[in-house]
Amino acid sequence: MDGPGSQEPTPGRSTDPITAVPVRYPERWVAAGVVLVLAAMFVNMLVTNPAFNWPFMLEHMFSDPVLRGVWVTLSATVLSMIIGILLGVILAVMRLSGNPILVSVSWLYTWFFRGVPRLVLAVLFGNIAILYSTIHIGLPFDNYWMPMLGLEGDARFFAIDARTLLTGYTAGLLALSLSEGAYMAEIIRAGLQSVDKGQTEAAQALGMSRSKIMRRITLPQAMRVVIPPTGNETIAMLKDTALLAYVPVTIELFYQLQAVGTRTYQIFPMLVAACLWYLAITSVLMVGQYFIERRFSRSERGAGGHVVGGAH
Amino acid sequence: MAEENHMTGLDQGLESTERTGPSSDALVVAENVHKSFGRLEVLKGIDLQVRRGEVMCIIGPSGSGKSTFLRCVNHLEKLSAGRLWVNGELMGYRQRRDRLYELRDSEIAAQRSDIGMVFQRFNLFPHLTVLGNVIEAPTQVKRIPKAQAVEHALELLERVGLPDKASAYPEQLSGGQQQRVAIARALAMEPSLMLFDEPTSALDPELVGEVLDVMRDLAEGGMTMVVVTHEMGFAREVGDSLVFMDDGVVVEEGSPTQVLSDPRHERTQAFLSKVL
Numbered sequence: 001m002d003g004p005g006s007q008e009p010t011p012g013r014s015t016d017p018i019t020a021v022p023v024r025y026p027e028r029w030v031a032a033g034v035v036l037v038l039a040a041m042f043v044n045m046l047v048t049n050p051a052f053n054w055p056f057m058l059e060h061m062f063s064d065p066v067l068r069g070v071w072v073t074l075s076a077t078v079l080s081m082i083i084g085i086l087l088g089v090i091l092a093v094m095r096l097s098g099n100p101i102l103v104s105v106s107w108l109y110t111w112f113f114r115g116v117p118r119l120v121l122a123v124l125f126g127n128i129a130i131l132y133s134t135i136h137i138g139l140p141f142d143n144y145w146m147p148m149l150g151l152e153g154d155a156r157f158f159a160i161d162a163r164t165l166l167t168g169y170t171a172g173l174l175a176l177s178l179s180e181g182a183y184m185a186e187i188i189r190a191g192l193q194s195v196d197k198g199q200t201e202a203a204q205a206l207g208m209s210r211s212k213i214m215r216r217i218t219l220p221q222a223m224r225v226v227i228p229p230t231g232n233e234t235i236a237m238l239k240d241t242a243l244l245a246y247v248p249v250t251i252e253l254f255y256q257l258q259a260v261g262t263r264t265y266q267i268f269p270m271l272v273a274a275c276l277w278y279l280a281i282t283s284v285l286m287v288g289q290y291f292i293e294r295r296f297s298r299s300e301r302g303a304g305g306h307v308v309g310g311a312h
Numbered sequence: 313m314a315e316e317n318h319m320t321g322l323d324q325g326l327e328s329t330e331r332t333g334p335s336s337d338a339l340v341v342a343e344n345v346h347k348s349f350g351r352l353e354v355l356k357g358i359d360l361q362v363r364r365g366e367v368m369c370i371i372g373p374s375g376s377g378k379s380t381f382l383r384c385v386n387h388l389e390k391l392s393a394g395r396l397w398v399n400g401e402l403m404g405y406r407q408r409r410d411r412l413y414e415l416r417d418s419e420i421a422a423q424r425s426d427i428g429m430v431f432q433r434f435n436l437f438p439h440l441t442v443l444g445n446v447i448e449a450p451t452q453v454k455r456i457p458k459a460q461a462v463e464h465a466l467e468l469l470e471r472v473g474l475p476d477k478a479s480a481y482p483e484q485l486s487g488g489q490q491q492r493v494a495i496a497r498a499l500a501m502e503p504s505l506m507l508f509d510e511p512t513s514a515l516d517p518e519l520v521g522e523v524l525d526v527m528r529d530l531a532e533g534g535m536t537m538v539v540v541t542h543e544m545g546f547a548r549e550v551g552d553s554l555v556f557m558d559d560g561v562v563v564e565e566g567s568p569t570q571v572l573s574d575p576r577h578e579r580t581q582a583f584l585s586k587v588l
Contacts, residue, residue: 202435202494205386206449206501207425210417216452220439 057269060260061276069253070277076173076252077238083177084237085230088184093214095189106185113182118175119243125175126168126247134159172247180237187229191222227296231289235282242278253277339364339399339505339536340385346393347380354380356560357394362505367537369547369568372557373583378540379432381557382507385538386427387420398427399504425453428498432510434490436482436497442469443478446497454501461500468496472526488519492526499530506530508539524550544588548572556580 046052060066094106113121138156146155195218203213245255254274261270340362347355354377362368370378383389384396387404396403404420405412415423437445446465450456456464469475472492482490491511498506508527512520524546531537531550541547547554547568554568556575564571564580572588575581 196435198431198433198435199437201388202429202431202437203449204388204421205424205427205429205431205507206497207421207423207453208449209421209453212452216448217437221437224439 051268052272053266053269056264056266057273060264060266060270061273063260065251065256066253066260066273066277068251069256070281072169072244072249072251073238073241073253074281076169076176076241076244077234080173080176080180080241081230081234081237083173084180084184084233085188087177087181088186088188091181091185092188092192095185096192110182110185113179114186116179118179118240119246121175121179122172122243122247125171128171134161168247168249169244169251172244172249172252175247176237176240176243180233183233184230187226187233188222191224191226192218194225195221224296228289228293231285231292235285235289238281238285239278242274337363339366340538341397342381342385342394343396344394345381345384345391345396347377347384347389348392353392354560355384355392358557358560358562360555360562360565362536362538364504364536365534366552367531367535367539367550368553368555369551370538370540370555370557371542371544371547371583371587372563376557377560378557379509382429382509382538382540385505385507386424386429388429398423421453425449425501426503426505428501428503428506430491430494430498430506430508430511432513434482434487434494434514436490436494438482440481441478442474442480442482442485442493445482445493446500449497450500465496465500468499469493471499471529472496473522486519487515488522491515491523495523495526495530504536506535506537508537508541510540510542512541512543542587544572544584556583558583 091106091109094102095110097103116124136156136159138154142155146153199217199221200213203217208216241252242254244252245258248255250256250259257270257274257277258267261267338361340360342358342360345355345358346353356377358377358381360368360381370381372378380389384391385398385403390404401423403423404415406415407413436442437448440448443462443465446468447458447461450461450464451458466475466478469478472495474489474492474496477485477489477493482493485493495511511527512523515523520543524543527537527539527546528550539546539551551568554566554571555562556564556571556577556579558579564575564577571580572584575584
């Protein structure tokens, strides 16, 4: 009659807290044991297999050319994301403009750059100087209309040698940026379309112009939807800068690490070094992404300041 | 001249050419307003006049075209035919001889800035505070200095009974509070006409009163208002005129007491017997 201690079931209402024996899951413990053994085997292999050659890796992982490679990787990530986002905004606005030519050009662009693998693009742009030995700035189609008008000469103002302009780094950066533009266009379009039509109507009714509505009302609200996938894109881009090695961009991180590996016949340690470098940088970016997303979910929640945690 | 016969679709049923607009006491003049969405004709020739200071309530079953008409007034919808003037200005177009020229985006925006609109679903800007919502248009469109806009905004928030909510975000407010902010936001542009598109239809019943109170205050202050509503009590008490629309036409128009208690048309009677 007095609570959980008594053997007999108590009739009537019990107000005592429940202290029932929980259900046991022995099979989970068996599985956990197996996983633990496998993990131990893996760590053992890391330590004992001489092919890892950890001292060699540590010695060469922070050499000057490699550190320069890290810097190139970071700058290529930032630059290609900036260009990609700008291109994405333009393409998304084109896509939503309603003008049939702008819409189809935007669609075609996205179709092409999303359809071709980035590795292929990188190599393709590395060889683009085959198409253009020199790049001219001037009026288009002058070779057609100048003779038609009976004019001599050309309408080109100056020329640049493509082999100086499209060095490996520029060509690779171009490939990554143009490709990123296609993905960002889709992300930004989804963001813009996620903003309720009533927002535009309310702003129109207040007498705001189209461009003001875009800048002050629609884009800020689209950001909420655009920011998280853009963070993912940045992290993916950081990893994709390794493709620059195939342009080839010789100053790039992965190229440098591989170069050390092949030169010294220590291929595997340098590949592990590459893994560690990319892991380290992406981890930093992930932390940044976490804080940016938290900030944006807060401004969405309002000024109250009490963020509901653990939503990520 | 051949030019003279150049009539656009908007000209049908109109003889007058050089109309600069209606007599001065009419703020809104709608003449034979038609609106079609594809093949669906939603407005089939609306003729209405709203005098300065008048509160006109528009009632009717859903799908009757009353909201569409309201959206035509500030050119959120383009008319398919007919003309609509606000304050003597032809909305959305410039007329030279027999031809209509579409106004530029900025010109339409300027026309709209004189007309406030309150929506059924509030449509407050969720990324801005209440104060941010109210000062957005004055500072961005009228380019009023921020301090002055804030001062005016706080007065307006006081007037709609929300003096302490300036720094709140819209989603922290109840529906009734949001709609009152929306009214303050529209008033901040000091419009000469206010349009209300079913302002209480999305509200919980107990919140309807606070919004109607603000609207009543506004009417007493002499604001010209066109209110699409289902609130018959408000229409009777505050409205100067009542319009019953059905199937894209104005079926009956008159003083609220007359239309509500002694409707002349069968369709009006049938509708009122369901809602009253």
